[in-house]
Amino acid sequence: MTTPATERVWHRLSPRMLLVHPVHEVLRQIPLLVGAVVLGSATGNPMWSVAALAITVGFGILRWFTTSFRIERDEVQLRTGVLQRKVISVPRNRIRSVQTDARLLHQLLGLTVLRVSTGQEAKHDTVFALDAVRAGEVPRLRSILLADSLTRADDTGEERTVPTGRVLARWSPSWLRYSPLSFTGLAMIVAALGVVYQAGLGAVLQHSRLAESGRDAAEKFGIVSSVAVAVAVVVALSVVLSVLRSLVTYGNLVLRRDADVLHLDHGLLRKREHTFDMRRLRGGTLRQPLLVRLLGGARLDAVMTGVAGGGEASLLLPPCPAGTAETVLAGLIEDADAVTGPVRGHGPAATRRRWTRALAVPAVTAIALVVSTFSVTIPLWAWIVLAVLALCSALLAADRARALGHRVDERWLVARAGSLELRRDCIATAGVIGWTVRQTFFQRRAGVATLVAATAAGVKHYRVIDVPADLAWSIAATASPWVAESQWARASQSVT
Amino acid sequence: MDLVDPANRPSRKAPLVWAIGAAIPWLILAAVQLVWFVIDRRLTSLHIAAAAATAVGIVVFVVVVPLWRYRVHRWEIGPKAVYTRSGWLIQERRIAPISRVQTVDTYRGPVDRLFGLANVTVTTASSAGAVRIVALDSDVADRVVARLTDIAAIGAEDAT
Numbered sequence: 001m002t003t004p005a006t007e008r009v010w011h012r013l014s015p016r017m018l019l020v021h022p023v024h025e026v027l028r029q030i031p032l033l034v035g036a037v038v039l040g041s042a043t044g045n046p047m048w049s050v051a052a053l054a055i056t057v058g059f060g061i062l063r064w065f066t067t068s069f070r071i072e073r074d075e076v077q078l079r080t081g082v083l084q085r086k087v088i089s090v091p092r093n094r095i096r097s098v099q100t101d102a103r104l105l106h107q108l109l110g111l112t113v114l115r116v117s118t119g120q121e122a123k124h125d126t127v128f129a130l131d132a133v134r135a136g137e138v139p140r141l142r143s144i145l146l147a148d149s150l151t152r153a154d155d156t157g158e159e160r161t162v163p164t165g166r167v168l169a170r171w172s173p174s175w176l177r178y179s180p181l182s183f184t185g186l187a188m189i190v191a192a193l194g195v196v197y198q199a200g201l202g203a204v205l206q207h208s209r210l211a212e213s214g215r216d217a218a219e220k221f222g223i224v225s226s227v228a229v230a231v232a233v234v235v236a237l238s239v240v241l242s243v244l245r246s247l248v249t250y251g252n253l254v255l256r257r258d259a260d261v262l263h264l265d266h267g268l269l270r271k272r273e274h275t276f277d278m279r280r281l282r283g284g285t286l287r288q289p290l291l292v293r294l295l296g297g298a299r300l301d302a303v304m305t306g307v308a309g310g311g312e313a314s315l316l317l318p319p320c321p322a323g324t325a326e327t328v329l330a331g332l333i334e335d336a337d338a339v340t341g342p343v344r345g346h347g348p349a350a351t352r353r354r355w356t357r358a359l360a361v362p363a364v365t366a367i368a369l370v371v372s373t374f375s376v377t378i379p380l381w382a383w384i385v386l387a388v389l390a391l392c393s394a395l396l397a398a399d400r401a402r403a404l405g406h407r408v409d410e411r412w413l414v415a416r417a418g419s420l421e422l423r424r425d426c427i428a429t430a431g432v433i434g435w436t437v438r439q440t441f442f443q444r445r446a447g448v449a450t451l452v453a454a455t456a457a458g459v460k461h462y463r464v465i466d467v468p469a470d471l472a473w474s475i476a477a478t479a480s481p482w483v484a485e486s487q488w489a490r491a492s493q494s495v496t
Numbered sequence: 497m498d499l500v501d502p503a504n505r506p507s508r509k510a511p512l513v514w515a516i517g518a519a520i521p522w523l524i525l526a527a528v529q530l531v532w533f534v535i536d537r538r539l540t541s542l543h544i545a546a547a548a549a550t551a552v553g554i555v556v557f558v559v560v561v562p563l564w565r566y567r568v569h570r571w572e573i574g575p576k577a578v579y580t581r582s583g584w585l586i587q588e589r590r591i592a593p594i595s596r597v598q599t600v601d602t603y604r605g606p607v608d609r610l611f612g613l614a615n616v617t618v619t620t621a622s623s624a625g626a627v628r629i630v631a632l633d634s635d636v637a638d639r640v641v642a643r644l645t646d647i648a649a650i651g652a653e654d655a656t
Contacts, residue, residue, distance in 0.1 A: 305621070434592035434625030441585050454592075454625030461624030474497040482593050487574045488499040 010068040010079070014134045016109045017064050023105060025060030026053070069130060071144060076116065078128055090128050094118040096280065096306030098142050100273040102135070107271060110135050116145060118306065142275070165258030168328050169317055171250055171266070178319035179246035181291035185238030188245065250318045255328065262302075262332075264316060280305045282431035282457035283412070284329045286339070288322070288422040298322040300329055301458070303427060309459030329426065338412035338426045343405030349446045350466035351401040358397035362390040396420075406464045408478045413453055415464045425462045429479035431455045437472045444469075451475055499589065502572030502579045509611045510569070510631035514562035516607050522554050571629040573643060578618055578627050592627050596620045597648040600641050604634075616640050 026033065036052030062082045069078045076095075078088045099115045106112060111132035133141060218226040253266035262276040283303040292298065300317040307314050317325050330336040365386055369378055399419040407414040413432065416424045434454035443449055449472045451464040464475065477484035507513075529550060533543055561584055570581040579591045601617045608614060614637035618627040629640065 433596040433620045433622055434590065434627070436588055436590040436624075438586060438588045444587070452624065454620065454622040456621035460622045470498060473499045476591075477497050480593075482576055483499075483591060484497070486499070486577050486579070486591070488502070488572075488579055488591075490498055490500050 022060035171253035185242035303458035506631040
């Protein structure tokens with residue numbers, strides 16, 4: 001490396017951050033500033049508010065002067081902190097992926113946040129993040145940072161290179177049909193209400209004209225219809241919010257493969273780019289929440305070392321047509337059978353266990369109701385609710401029993417389970433670094449076991465639930481030759 | 497295909513050590529109940545119920561569980577893999593290849609030290625794959641650690 005970035009000099013972030021830092025600082029210190037304004041108006045001295053604002057802005061500007069980074073031959077360092085100085089060092093050969101992220105303000109100024117992630121889970125204040133550098137510098141920095149772990153020949157340092165490689169998937173408006181069925185909209189409403197009440201605006205709202213007219217309407221039309229209207233409004237709002245969020249977050253999503261690197265770009269307002277190292281791919285997970293599954297959709301997560309298993313970090317495709325997700329995964333792991341091939345069911349014992357578990361709650365409720373008929377009269381609606389509950393439980397049990405299955409060969413372990421969230425985990429057997437066969441008391445009696453494959457990737461443990469006990473070690477031995485070759489392996493007497 | 501159980505049991509002192517470890521919190525609870533009884537003698541039935549619950553807890557966790565665990569626990573180190581069996585109500589058999597071992601730790605708690613026992617934890621790159629060999633005699637534990645670090649050649653590769 002002869003680029004200036006590898007010299008032992010400390011670099012500053014982009015000077016444009018002198019504009020961004022104060023704004024972010026003000027946004028972050030809003031409670032303090034509100035307090036200062038209140039204090040100012042209470043004492044009749046507006047200087048309080050001005051002073052607080054000035055200090056906050058000054059603090060933001062100081063942040064730029066106190067933040068610097070350098071890239072050395074074997075590690076990268078970041079110095080931050082105005083009052084508390086902090087140095088974060090990351091060995092370069094530990095860098096697993098580089099992600100970029102640009103909020104609206106960053107985008108307007110042509111800036112990008114660059115995040116370096118290693119295998120370890122970094123806590124909030126130990127994340128190595130360059131906030132922010134000029135967008136044009138990103139390809140150069142990325143290739144320098146990843147030079148040790150990725151041998152890439154492009155990106156020599158001028159302007160951003162034209163995206164190359166094969167496009168695996170591209171967002172289309174039809175994907176929006178899966179988003180109304182998620183709970184993100186509802187979660188956003190709840191979060192917004194929480195913020196409103198936390199800010200002490202709840203009392204203000206209670207006496208506002210809106211609340212008054214609401215109360216009047218409730219008195220006029222009766223409780224039931226008002227509640228129905230309120231529920232309808234919340235549902236409609238949550239659907240709209242879910243669709244909007246999905247559009248803003250995933251609209252323009254492109255998944256691109258460039259030799260050994262997988263690029264995922266998405267976000268309309270907040271642009272994000274994830275770069276995955278394909279050599280660390282250990283499989284993938286297809287997830288189908290019940291409502292998404294009913295519409296024939298699925299989401300795809302990568303199982304990778306150095307990338308957290310759940311949530312945003314591992315997401316490759318948001319809910320999209322199941323065919324698309326399956327094709328992409330089959331292309332990535334180069335084995336269509338592991339993705340779409342039939343799975344082997346787990347037999348009658350496992351099915352029985354699904355039924356007993358699902359029907360336990362309705363059964364106990366029924367017994368309680370029958371017993372209490374001797375002392376009190378049970379209203380009719382209680383029995384109707386019980387019947388509906390029992391029916392739902394039965395459907396759940398049937399679906400879960402049907403979903404349960406596995407598939408194993410020398411290269412891939414596939415485990416399928418679940419109903420409310422059906423998931424199909426495809427795990428590379430080469431990445432499995434330990435097997436556990438776990439049996440609870442009831443599993444021993446039923447002659448089944450849960451097989452857990454430990455890996456360094458994704459959520460770290462992948463379970464094959466309730467396989468017949470005599471099959472558990474056979475699966476492990478098929479997947480990992482070192483189990484079959486171990487001194488403990490014996491051909492079992494029972495026929496499998 | 498099946499795997500036969502690993503050959504070695506934990507130390508003979510293991511049930512005793514487990515019993516002592518379990519007895520400490522239960523005896524504290526019993527002492528608290530005694531103090532409560534001395535201070536407040538009303539509600540006799542409640543006192544009897546609490547005492548009975550404590551007695552059952554002591555019998556189960558101080559007598560039954562340690563013996564049960566001793567019957568279940570096994571470990572063995574082969575040329576290529578570590579294999580253990582553990583648990584009581586929920587039983588686990590776990591195998592991990594030694595080539596993927598990252599660290600080998602020993603842990604001695606206060607009670608363990610009193611009786612000369614040690615626990616060995618073999619970690620791999622997966623947080624779900626750590627193999628624990630508990631309640632070994634100290635000299636056995638030392639030999640286990642020496643043997644494992646010998647075979648593993650720790651640090652030679654990434655082990656993920």
